[in-house]
Amino acid sequence: MAKIESPAFTLSEVSETRKKYLLRWRLERKLDLELREAQAEQEQSLVAERGLTRYGSSFRPFDTDVREGDIRLLRQADVPDFSRFLYIAVLYVRDNFTSVVAPFSSYSVPACKDEWLTGLASEPLKVLQLWNAQPVATKDIAQSWRTHTLDEGLLSQARMLYRHAVDGSWPQGQLREQVGLAILNPADERLAYQHEELVLFTGLRKRLSRVSERADSLAKQTVQFTPGGALAFPDTGHVYEKPDRLAADSGDVFAEVIVLCGEGEPVTAKARREADATHKTVRWHLDGCAVPLLPGLPACLYAFGRKKPLNTAGQTVGDGSVVAFKAESEMAFSRLLADAGLWIVIQSE
Numbered sequence: 001m002a003k004i005e006s007p008a009f010t011l012s013e014v015s016e017t018r019k020k021y022l023l024r025w026r027l028e029r030k031l032d033l034e035l036r037e038a039q040a041e042q043e044q045s046l047v048a049e050r051g052l053t054r055y056g057s058s059f060r061p062f063d064t065d066v067r068e069g070d071i072r073l074l075r076q077a078d079v080p081d082f083s084r085f086l087y088i089a090v091l092y093v094r095d096n097f098t099s100v101v102a103p104f105s106s107y108s109v110p111a112c113k114d115e116w117l118t119g120l121a122s123e124p125l126k127v128l129q130l131w132n133a134q135p136v137a138t139k140d141i142a143q144s145w146r147t148h149t150l151d152e153g154l155l156s157q158a159r160m161l162y163r164h165a166v167d168g169s170w171p172q173g174q175l176r177e178q179v180g181l182a183i184l185n186p187a188d189e190r191l192a193y194q195h196e197e198l199v200l201f202t203g204l205r206k207r208l209s210r211v212s213e214r215a216d217s218l219a220k221q222t223v224q225f226t227p228g229g230a231l232a233f234p235d236t237g238h239v240y241e242k243p244d245r246l247a248a249d250s251g252d253v254f255a256e257v258i259v260l261c262g263e264g265e266p267v268t269a270k271a272r273r274e275a276d277a278t279h280k281t282v283r284w285h286l287d288g289c290a291v292p293l294l295p296g297l298p299a300c301l302y303a304f305g306r307k308k309p310l311n312t313a314g315q316t317v318g319d320g321s322v323v324a325f326k327a328e329s330e331m332a333f334s335r336l337l338a339d340a341g342l343w344i345v346i347q348s349e
Helices: 016-048 152-167 173-178 189-199 202-220 330-336
Strands: 070-074 087-093 098-103 115-117 127-129 134-137 144-149 231-233 238-240 254-260 267-273 281-287 298-303 310-317 322-326 342-347
Touching (some): 016 189, 098 152, 115 152, 115 173, 134 202, 152 173, 202 310, 202 342, 298 322, 310 330
Parallel strands (some): 254 342
Antiparallel strands (some): 070 087, 087 098, 115 127, 281 322, 298 342
8 A cells, every 4th residue: 555645744934024023022022021110119119209190180082983993092091001001993893882903012013923013103003913802892992082093905904914813824925024923832921911911901891791781681671652652661660751843844753762871860862863774774863962972882772553662772873973773684674664653762871
């Protein structure tokens, strides 16, 4: 029987450029750790002298309209390391209350396989951590500041590298020369660095689960209609009468809105439906809402005269002043186009 020869397995040649990335990263890492130690000693002395003021009290308003391609600076309350200004890139804005974001490294060169040298000139935006990309609540990202934007080409490359990071594959061509070297040794110091970076998202990860819980709770809430068309919550005893409104000559379709404000009193408003519904999605514009809303808040649409009042569930989008409901089928989409007896309930903070 003839012996079958298996082809030799060879590793791809590593370019000198990518080898230099790692050498440069290790030098920056060493300096960074030394500076942290010196800074910690200095702050202890300042605190002891009661002379340390870290932050001022004034800041510009948040950019609440979260868009794909945004580069954003997270607020300090969302970052456990007070010395870190954490910038993130928004890769995707989803219709399930979440956005997929990737943070930027504090170093100027990629440390590992799934870190990308972006080519952006700004120092804090040179390297994007695709291995650290993860979903966070869109409402939390809305409470941050837009500082820059990835153009269409850079966003497409970032998404491609994110897919490579997820499935463990390598990019080819020029993109391969813009990422770092793989971590092969369990004692590699880059693993400690990755652990530090993951910890920065601890608070945001915890809050993400609470958003899903609120959405499930809202959709399961018992709601009833009175014979006169008022919306009632049997569990709390609240009943909301439909206010008298003048007929609209334009033919606009309106819905009554109730915003549940946590421990506070609910707020009422109205919403106007967009004339054009695309991709099985119906959008409602809020009008007269006394509380500012964020995008990514759960919402439910109820319709009078049905055996099951709940029509569908959705979320606030844009800057929070629009509610979008997306149907999964043509039949469900036709239900979204009802034009009377409609109520929208939004779960705020």
